[in-house]
Amino acid sequence: MRELFPAKQVWGFILSLVLTAAALLVYFFNMSRTIGMTIFIVTAFIQASVQLVVFMHARETDDSKSIFANIYYALLIALVTIFGTLLCMIWGWKY
Structure with a gap:
């Protein structure tokens, strides 16, 4: 039964939620523009990589x-x- 559970996709989804929450914290903590844009760009690239590898099956x-x-x-x-x-x-x- 373990091989049928999509653990990789679940971890990818959780990581996507964490990255989205990190980007949302920029808004809620009213960070400066430079710090906010840096966090946005870094989280966007990481999230795009996660989406590509985990959900679009680029490595498979x-x-x-x-x-x-x-x-x-x-x-x-x-x-x-x-x-x-x-x-x-x-x-x-x-x-």
Whole structure:
């Protein structure tokens, strides 16, 4: 019966609830903007990783290396886009 119980999914759900509660504490304790945004970003990335690995079963396929390669590539493109936008629009870099 133990092998039928979805322990991994239950722990993933509990971890998701804890991360959501941690992000909610930013609002209830009226933290500064810098600390609040840092907590939001860190908990968001951790929660996205938990969702991907636990609930979307990214590690359970034979093609998991290409799945993670695509995720890393998408993350790289997103970071280049974000920092490129910041570089041009906020930090005033001109070519």
